Amino acid sequence: MLKALSRREFLAKSSVMAYPAMMAMGMLRAAPAQGFSWQGSGEGKHVIILGAGLAGMTAAYELQKLGYRCTILEARERAGGRCWSVRNGSKNIELSRPSQTARFDEGLYFNAGPSRIPHHHQLTLQYCRELGVPIEVYNNVNEGAYYFSEGKGPLSNKKIRAREIHNDLRGYMAELLAKSIDQGKISLDMTKEDASKVIEYLRAEGGLDIDKLYKSSARRGYHTPPGSGETAGKINDPHVLSDIIHSGLLDPDFYNVAEYTYELQMTMFQAVGGMDNIAKALEKKVTGSLQLGVEVTSIINTETDVKVNYKTKEGAKSVSGNYCICTLPLPVLSNLEHNFSSDISRAIDFTPYISTGKIGLQFKRRFWEEDENIFGGITHTNNDLTQIFYPSNGYLGKKGILIGFYNFNDKAKKVGALSYTDREKLALEKGSLIHPQYSEEFESSFSVSWHQTQYNLGGWALYNSETRKTLYKALLQPDKQVYFAGEHTTYLNAWMAGAFESARSTVTALHARATEQRIEYPTKN
Ligand SMILES: Cc1cc2nc3c(=O)[nH]c(=O)nc-3n(C[C@H](O)[C@H](O)[C@H](O)COP(=O)(O)OP(=O)(O)OC[C@H]3O[C@@H](n4cnc5c(N)ncnc54)[C@H](O)[C@@H]3O)c2cc1C
Known part of the structure; x- marks a missing residue:
């Protein structure tokens, strides 16, 4: 007989529990399925997709739903591209x-x-x-986990738990600010009552004593942990602020990136x-369209169709289609022959990875x-x-x-x-x-x-505010019959979400053109 899980048991197991099962039990809300069932059919149209990473396979998966015939050309003997587990x-x-x-x-x-x-x-x-x-x-x-700073400081060449450095720094920074406010060194544009609330907050945030000094705190861990009987637990003195600084632990290598970066919270x-189970699941949906071990060598774009030349173990071949979606990483594409516009060629050749x-x-x-x-x-x-x-x-x-x-x-x-x-x-x-x-x-x-690494030649595309206006912009428009997709055509560089988003927006643009509709992605609410 099946034993019902208590909520407590369920939560204890939930970190390894399958997401679909959690969804089925109503514990997680479905990630919003953004509307992606466009009107109109792509039947009779052939789309050649270059690269079977997440962007290429997602594009094929979505186009197939709309009735398009797809051919995916992938140089490696495996699909997934960067989405790869060793x-x-x-x-x-x-x-x-x-x-x-x-x-x-x-x-x-x-x-x-x-x-x-x-x-x-x-x-x-x-x-x-x-x-x-x-x-x-x-x-x-x-x-x-640890912070380990190689160098000549008093705390260098020692492994130190992250919690010690984080909480000592939080304490010292809160103390500095509280002192400055107390001593009137910072003029606060606020009432006395509000200022005292700020001080109260700093005391709590920094783990400060009643005198607003940071002395130490159990947050930074124990020298002797609490236990039974008379074992109350013993905490250490904090690291000295100047030791932290002189040991390089205030340097950018150790900034607390995780909690402060939106994506890493x-x-x-x-x-x-x-992670490649995501790629494998997508691959199953597009197997009939996928050709592995096929290295694209040139792309010839005309006003009406696209011809793609490639090589396989059996020799050189070519394929033509009505449209092409190119998801090849730019440093790879830069070494291929093509007849793209000068703006697009510049973006391909000059976008750093x-x-x-x-x-x-x-x-x-x-x-x-x-x-x-x-x-x-x-x-x-x-x-x-x-x-x-x-x-x-x-x-x-x-x-x-x-x-x-x-x-x-x-x-x-x-x-x-x-x-x-x-x-x-x-x-x-x-x-x-x-x-x-x-x-x-x-x-x-x-x-x-x-x-x-062959067929990637870089981790992910790097843009700055200048190149977003020039190189990046060029890749967002099709060049005749060829569309560009992949993480490098989004603001989600270094994320799989970029590959998925780019596939959806490219499929929308291509489908709008092929079926003469005014549709846009992302859909406006
Ligand atoms: C080290 C690292 C860490 C990352 N960490 C994260 C993370 O934690 N979370 C996250 O969400 N994302 C992460 N990413 C980003 C994510 O992996 C990518 O954004 C995403 O996988 C890119 O997919 P894509 O389809 O755009 O490109 P790719 O996966 O690169 O697909 C391009 C495909 O084109 C093929 N190809 C290349 N040349 C040819 C040719 N001549 N002919 C035919 N095919 C060719 C390639 O083999 C490849 O399959 C990380 C990436 C890296 C490298």
């Missing part, structure tokens, strides 16, 4: 390097591309729901079993959980690793894979320039400074340098 046997090709094959235990994986879904990325959640991809909570904020989610890399490290034992009580979250460091990500799945299991570095820009370029073996060596050497268990427990690694 498992045993996964392969990657970086320029001028041998192919790399992952040697992980069956069942273990790490997300080489996307690993987090913000709770407000409704379209990503909508597709998870529509495609039946179960999700679970991704623990992005963990006060129990909890609650965050991930697809159960690997971020350099970024990750390494997955498999360990025999989940020492970060067993020895250090770290369950998910991120350790930050100012060395080349930048971040260590702890898995938000498989808690209390035997083995696990950490993301041993996730870096950007110059650090990613420097580390990406190393051989696979030297990247592993660096991840282990630097990581051992934080987790000495690395040397005993390490088993195998797999690293991805996205700016060197």
Whole structure:
């Protein structure tokens, strides 16, 4: 007989519970399914889609619903593009390097591309729901993870729990401000009563004493935790503010990005079993249209149709269609032959992409959980690793894979320039400074340098306010029969939501033209 779950039991299990099941039980409201059932049929029209990442496959999925015939050309032997989880046997090709094959235990994986879904990325959640991809909570904020600053300061070269630095800084900043207000050093344009409310708030925010001084607080954790009998628990003195500053812990490497960045605020989610389950679910919907191992070499655009040349193992071929949706990353497209307008060519050639890399490290034992009580979250460091990500799945299991570095820009370029073996060596050497268990427990690694990875050549598009007006704008319009989609055609760069949004807006524009309707995406409320 089925045993009914109490609410308490349900909540205890809910972090690993399938999203559809939670929805079915009425615990979660459906992510709003934005209207996407346009009138009119695309029957008889053939659309060639370049790239089977999330943007390309979503475009095909939605166009097929409207009756279009689609052909998706994908260079890799797998679909998903950047939405990729590395498992045993996964392969990657970086320029001028041998192919790399992952040697992980069956069942273990790490997300080489996307690993987090913000709770407000409704379209990503909508597709998870529509495609039946179960999700679970991704623990992005963990006060129990570390800050590790390499340097010469008194707190350098020590691992310090994030909660110590966060709460000490909160305390000191609140104290400084409260003192300044008290001493009249800041003129507040408010009544005395309001000013005293501000002071009260600062006392609470900073954990200040009655005298408005920050002395310490249990928020920063215990030296001896509370227990039974006479064990009341002992808290340490706070770190000295000047020590924090001189140890580099007030530098940008350690700014509290997680809680302050809209996209990184909890609650965050991930697809159960690997983020590429989203891509795999989409792939199932478009299998009949998808051709893998097909590398596009040139795009010839005319007033009436598009011809795409490509190469396969069997040789050179071509295909023609009424329309084309090009989702190829711009650094890749820049190396292909095409006859696009000069504005579009400029956008393709000059839009910069971020350099970024990750390494997955498999360990025999989940020492970060067993020895250090770290369950998910991120350790930050100012060395080349930048971040260590702890898995938000498989808690209390035997083995696990950490993301041993996730870096950007110059650090990613420097580390990406190393051989696979030297990247592993660096991840282990630097990581051992934080987790000495690395040397005993390490088993195998797999690293991805996205700016060197064939068919991507970059992490994601980077625009500034100037290039949004020029390069970016050019890509939002079709060039004759060719439309552009992909995260680089949205303001959601670095997010899967960008791929989904771009697919929907491109499908709308193409369908409006093909069926001579005035329809717009996003739909205005
Ligand atoms: C390191 C990293 C971390 C990320 N983290 C997150 C995250 O936490 N959360 C989140 O939501 N998003 C994240 N993203 C962003 C997200 O992965 C992307 O925005 C999204 O997957 C892009 O999809 P796309 O379809 O636009 O491009 P892609 O996935 O790049 O698809 C383009 C496709 O074109 C193919 N192609 C290239 N050249 C050719 C050719 N010549 N012929 C045929 N096919 C070709 C490629 O193989 C690829 O399949 C991350 C990305 C990276 C790289």
